[in-house]
Amino acid sequence: MNGSDSNPWIETGLRHEPTAEEQAQLRAFIKANPNLATRVAEELALNRLLRQLRDPPLPSNFTARVLAALPSPAQVGFRARWARWWRWGHGLGWAPKSALAGLILSLGLLSYLEYQHHERVELARSVTKISGVTTLVSLDVLRDFDAINRLSQVPTKVDDDLLEALK
Amino acid sequence: MIGVVMSANSDPDAALMLRVKQGDVAAFEELVEKYQQPVMNLLSRSLGDPAEAEDLAQNVFVQVFKSARRYRPTAKFSTWLFTIARNLCLNELRRRSRHPADSLDATFPDNEDQPQRQVQDSGVCLPTDALMHGELERLIEQSLAELPETQRTAILLFREEEMSYEEIAQVLGTSLSATKSLIHRGRETLKLKLKPYLQSGIWHNR
Numbered sequence: 001m002n003g004s005d006s007n008p009w010i011e012t013g014l015r016h017e018p019t020a021e022e023q024a025q026l027r028a029f030i031k032a033n034p035n036l037a038t039r040v041a042e043e044l045a046l047n048r049l050l051r052q053l054r055d056p057p058l059p060s061n062f063t064a065r066v067l068a069a070l071p072s073p074a075q076v077g078f079r080a081r082w083a084r085w086w087r088w089g090h091g092l093g094w095a096p097k098s099a100l101a102g103l104i105l106s107l108g109l110l111s112y113l114e115y116q117h118h119e120r121v122e123l124a125r126s127v128t129k130i131s132g133v134t135t136l137v138s139l140d141v142l143r144d145f146d147a148i149n150r151l152s153q154v155p156t157k158v159d160d161d162l163l164e165a166l167k
Numbered sequence: 168m169i170g171v172v173m174s175a176n177s178d179p180d181a182a183l184m185l186r187v188k189q190g191d192v193a194a195f196e197e198l199v200e201k202y203q204q205p206v207m208n209l210l211s212r213s214l215g216d217p218a219e220a221e222d223l224a225q226n227v228f229v230q231v232f233k234s235a236r237r238y239r240p241t242a243k244f245s246t247w248l249f250t251i252a253r254n255l256c257l258n259e260l261r262r263r264s265r266h267p268a269d270s271l272d273a274t275f276p277d278n279e280d281q282p283q284r285q286v287q288d289s290g291v292c293l294p295t296d297a298l299m300h301g302e303l304e305r306l307i308e309q310s311l312a313e314l315p316e317t318q319r320t321a322i323l324l325f326r327e328e329e330m331s332y333e334e335i336a337q338v339l340g341t342s343l344s345a346t347k348s349l350i351h352r353g354r355e356t357l358k359l360k361l362k363p364y365l366q367s368g369i370w371h372n373r
Contacts, residue, residue: 046361053308
């Protein structure tokens with residue numbers, strides 16, 4: 001009765017109560033091997049304990065919850081397409097894989113160089129624009145900028161009244 | 168192709184799964200109805216937490232649906248299903264070992280005297296019998312939980328109807344002899360832990 005032996009009474013006894021026929025076979029076995037009687041009794045008792053374990057409870061709406069959690073056909077289709085590409089990639093040999101990796105790297109490098117070129121052209125264009133601008137006003141003018149700016153904020157109604165009075 | 172047709176013919180669940188592959192949700196519903204309890208039995212006893220097991224069982228069936236396009240009926244449907252269930256369960260156990268604080272419902276040594284979960288009792292028995300059976304049931308569940316994962320899974324799958332040694336070996340990814348050995352060693356450990364109850368004859372009349 002070691003692990004590699006097939007023990008029919010263990011096999012069936014764990015799943016259901018031994019039938020009359022199986023019990024008869026068992027009695028015949030014990031009669032032929034009385035030294036194993038205790039061992040067999042223990043095996044049967046363990047079967048009984050395991051068999052009678054109650055099933056963990058499941059909510060009555062379990063199936064409904066599973067169905068509600070299913071992805072939509074569109075999601076399943078997208079995943080399936082992605083999985084197909086992934087499997088295709090895995091199925092390639094090392095040479096096509098290297099070629100593909102080289103191609104992707106080259107494309108990446110080309111894109112980067114193209115981006116850098118574009119950036120330089122933009123920079124040159126900006127420099128050209130700035131060089132065309134005439135010289136800025138001197139800093140002395142900007143020093144009184146706040147005072148001059150405030151003058152323009154004087155309410156115009158007062159000015160109008162003054163002009164009216166002068167007339 | 169002949170093998171595929173033969174397998175689908177000999178296994179009605181594989182035939183259902185081929186219908187699921189064509190987008191038949193009713194066939195999928197039939198499979199969920201049939202296998203929800205066996206999957207829950209395995210997951211609940213592996214994780215020790217019925218609520219967590221319930222969520223994972225739901226994920227198992229969602230995964231089955233998502234993988235339907237890849238399904239090839241080269242083996243029995245139940246073998247494929249329990250392989251998915253076991254893999255997800257192992258992922259969860261690994262996640263738990265990395266983040267032990269996440270599972271707040273797990274049992275702790277200090278709380279051993281408290282029941283792990285509420286189990287509906289369909290039978291009518293005296294309070295003392297119920298207490299005794301409850302205690303024993305908890306002890307068996309605990310003994311099962313303490314087995315190494317492969318031994319526990321092998322025994323639990325063996326307990327399920329229609330799972331042969333060969334199919335259990337496929338689920339576990341082991342050889343036939345290794346599977347028999349796992350079941351044997353698991354049973355020996357259980358017998359040692361439950362020895363007093365094996366001799367007392369308790370539960371004989373249930």
